[in-house]
Amino acid sequence: MHTAQLVERVRGGDRRALARAITLVENGSAELREIMSGLAPHTGRARVVGFTGSPGVGKSTTTNAVVRAIRERGLSVAVLAIDPSSPFTGGALLGDRVRMQEHATDPGVYIRSMANRGHLGGLSWATPHALRVLDAAGFDVILVETVGVGQAEVEIAGEADTTVVLCAPGMGDSVQAAKAGVLEVADVFAVNKADRDGARVTRRELRQMVAMVDRADEEWKPPIVMTVAAKDEGVAELWARVEEHYAHLEANGELAERRRARARGEIQAIALERLRSRLGGVGADGGIEVLARDVAEGRHDPYTAADLLLKELGSGAQ
Amino acid sequence: MHTAQLVERVRGGDRRALARAITLVENGSAELREIMSGLAPHTGRARVVGFTGSPGVGKSTTTNAVVRAIRERGLSVAVLAIDPSSPFTGGALLGDRVRMQEHATDPGVYIRSMANRGHLGGLSWATPHALRVLDAAGFDVILVETVGVGQAEVEIAGEADTTVVLCAPGMGDSVQAAKAGVLEVADVFAVNKADRDGARVTRRELRQMVAMVDRADEEWKPPIVMTVAAKDEGVAELWARVEEHYAHLEANGELAERRRARARGEIQAIALERLRSRLGGVGADGGIEVLARDVAEGRHDPYTAADLLLKELGSGAQ
Structure with missing residues (x-):
């Protein structure tokens, strides 16, 4: 496939072309310049929402439930799952296959993992490139899912319009969050597995810590949503909060600023x-x-x- | 403490000055330029040996046993344990304290962990800077210990004169090693826990894979040493192989080349x-x-x- 042809097919939302383009991003292909140049005029529409949290908080389950909520509103959605672990585990691909099943027949959903999150030898601009591909393909929403391991959570906030940080009771997540600088960058918190003991304690701790932190955007107080993603509880509210945040960003000019920062x-x-x-x-x-x-x-x-x-x-x- | 004073005390091997200097390296202090400038003329003596391997192969135990072997030969030794995991775990510090106990009263041993291995916001030259500090302090040998997580193993090889890769039976290490490009950079292999089932299989697999790989230094065939570090078995032989490799590097000019590459x-x-x-x-x-x-x-x-x-x-x- 020639580059011009690939660009056209990506714009048309062709699945094979999307897969191909993101593989080229993963591999740091020499054709990227031409591809990005071809896609650039067709970008800027998609909302980018980051989902992050420690392993075990139910990130995949929550993302899946949120995908359902987004589809119910008639929006199309792409999920970019970024695996910061060793590029040799193959775990990302396995996860993809399992998760694809629910949405496999829905043309409004595209799920793709990317092993190369840009450190340790990869392109540091892999994520923005992949976002550009999915944006140009016309998806209304792009969910970027990362395993939160300290700094990674903070970095993904730089790529997203809205950053959702997932916690779970009894995992010491609130303390972790405070240490990793996540409090400063989270726009929405979800306490998942909220039917478990300690959920309210986690919420209280988060609330106290959020109150103590100076955020760049002082006008937005990050809400804390209680969810049980496995039972679809609280997920619609979580998505509603994300939409509120997006409206807030649009209203005060912060959206354009965040996107300029990403481009910078x-x-x-x-x-x-x-x-x-x-x-x-x-x-x-x-x-x-x-x-x-x-x-x-x-x-x-x-x-x-x-x-x-x-x-x-x-x-x-x- | 003024910079000039700090440099003098580091050269004298003063423990508090060493700790201070490496903390400044970790934090990317503005004083580093002056400190490195002051230390530079007093460097180039220490042998730098990298120890790496997956979690669970017995890296700390092996390093400790090797420290003993080095001390028996009358050489002083510094251990720089680089923790590539989240800077928020505190695990490195705990490990330090536990391990310090054995060597706490020995003035010829210095053990220090460094949380900041240079990625995710840190200085990418943190390791060479820390090596310069320990080198100028007069240690004969510096052991750099890293958890091998794919790329990290390969990167540490760029900092060391000799790279020792630790494996253990039944961990699939040989396959991991082949994938991560470790075979190309390992100078000495140790199959630790060699009293366990499968040790000889691991050795055979390693040997076969090493034979298939093109190494930059064709004249050195990486030996595979069987160790039970917890019982001090094979450790003297392991260190002897490291010394042989060092002699080989000196003899064919490769030592100077590796150090130039590190400086580059x-x-x-x-x-x-x-x-x-x-x-x-x-x-x-x-x-x-x-x-x-x-x-x-x-x-x-x-x-x-x-x-x-x-x-x-x-x-x-x-």
């Missing part, structure tokens, strides 16, 4: 990667080899060497 | 970070804000915007 990060990451490969090019001329030897043998510290390398690159030191 | 990575990371902050500076002038809006609203793709940003940076496009 993506541009900088690509620019930086280009500079990185240019630094490698400087090395080919032998300059960095001499500097590396000087540092290895203690004649320079690495900061001085970096200054000299940048001077050589022609972009001046400092 | 450190220099490039610092240079790149400086470029990154300059890209942020470009943003302060408003240039990147306009580009980010164009990308967010679909008028540009991010690659074109990155080209324009680099042009603005004055370093030319491409």
Whole structure:
């Protein structure tokens, strides 16, 4: 399939083209530039909602229930499940297959996992690229699901319009959240498995901690929704809160700001990667080899060497 | 403590100064430049040995036993335990305290964990910086211990003179190793818990896979040592193999090459970070804000915007 053809088919929502395009994103294909260029004019419509939480809070179950709630409102939805664990587990794919079953025959639902969340050798702009693909394909809502392991939760907030943080009773999630900086970025909290002991304690703890935190958007007080996703309880309310937050973002101009911030990060990451490969090019001329030897043998510290390398690159030191 | 004073005390092996300096590395302190500059002339002596393997292979036990073997040869040793897991678990610190007990009264042993292994917001040059601190403090050997989670194993190999990969029977480690690219970077394998069923199978599998792999250093065939670290069995042999590898590196010039490569990575990371902050500076002038809006609203793709940003940076496009 040629790139132009792939772009057309993605825009038409063709499943095979979508799968292909996201695989190209995962693999950091050289064709991405052309694909992103072709898709760019057709983006900016989809709402991006991040779902995150520790393993065991019922993230997949909640996402599935939310997908149902979204479908009931007549909106189409894509789920991008980002697996930050080892790219070698294959767990993401298995999860996909199991979850696909419920929605397999619904043309308004697309579920895809992406093993490469951008760290440890992958593209740091993989997520925004994948979002662009799904956005251009015309989905009304894109749910980005990540396993919350500290920093990952905070990072996904940078990609989403609305970030939902899932907790569960008795998992110490509220304390974890406070430590990981999640309180600052969560727009909506869900205490899932709310029929279990301790759910109200978890809610109270969350509420107390949220009150103590300074958020960038002072006008929005993150609601805490009690859900039992496995029984579909509270899920409609959860989605209603997400829609309220979206309306709030639109009303105060924050939506455009968040999307600009997302684009800014993506541009900088690509620019930086280009500079990185240019630094490698400087090395080919032998300059960095001499500097590396000087540092290895203690004649320079690495900061001085970096200054000299940048001077050589022609972009001046400092 | 002033920087010059800190540098002096680190060189003298003062424990409090070491702890302070590595904390500054963890935190990405602004004083690092001056500290590294002060320490640089006093480095290049220590042998750096990486220990890695999946959770449960007995890494801490093996490291402890190897520390004993090193001490028996009259060499001083520092252990840098790098915890790639969430910085919020506190697990590293607990592990430290437990392990310190055996060697607490031995002035020739220093054990320190570092939560920040450089990804997810930390300094990517944290490990080489910490190695420089311990090297300048005069330790003969530095053991760098990492939990092997795929890519992390491969990355630590870039920091060490010799990389030891620990496996255990029945954990599927040999298959994992093959997938994660560890076979290419391991200099010595240890099959720990070798008194358990399946140890010889694991050794055979490893041997077969090692034979199939192209290594950068063709002259060294990675030995596979059987150990029961908890009973001190095979540990002296393991250390002997590490010393053999070190002698091999010295003899064929590979040692200097590995250290230059390490310095090269450190220099490039610092240079790149400086470029990154300059890209942020470009943003302060408003240039990147306009580009980010164009990308967010679909008028540009991010690659074109990155080209324009680099042009603005004055370093030319491409």
